[in-house]
Amino acid sequence: MLQYSVGILTSPSTAWRRLAELSEHSRAILLLYPAIWAALPAFAWFYGTTQIGWTVGLNDDVVRLTEESAVVISFLFYAAMVGAVVAIGYFIHWMADTYGAESTLTKGIMIASITATPLFLMGLVGFYPILWLDMLLGVLALSWSVYLLYLGIPIVMQIPQERGFLFASAVIAIALVVLITLMVVSVLAWDWGAAPAFTN
Structure with missing residues (x-):
């Protein structure tokens, strides 16, 4: 798994081509990818905020x-x-027929997981919370993730660049809906008892 993380950051086109050639069994193993990587930002922010x-x-x-x-x-x-990655992966799979691509749920989640790598890594800034730095690095990581999505969709789905661009744009729209949903759930979670409690 580490090889794909390094590869997607240093040589994304090559990494996407290698991922496109994986068997369904190998893709299934990559379902652990978001479960492992998402633990890093969660721990970093726990440490940084406490x-x-x-x-x-x-x-x-x-x-x-x-x-x-x-x-x-x-x-x-x-x-x-983890839920956001799985949801976006599901919608990648669900929309594949519309853009003439063959997909499985595993392939959709794999694309969403690998695309989120810069965001997972950016989460490590939580070890030392500085608002302006975190925002700046967040924008850079988000930009890199969007670039990876536009680069990877045509390669993994084996569709022309033009169709891949439209497909990736539709995925961005879905990701924005998922983001808004998470914001609403966050507000509800605060009402249900998950509000932050501060030390004196």
């Missing part, structure tokens, strides 16, 4: 979460990351 903390504006007071609160939020964060 041990390091952050400041707001020009105020020098360090804000930290209690460990009990951070455990719940980190678990929900982990579940949201």
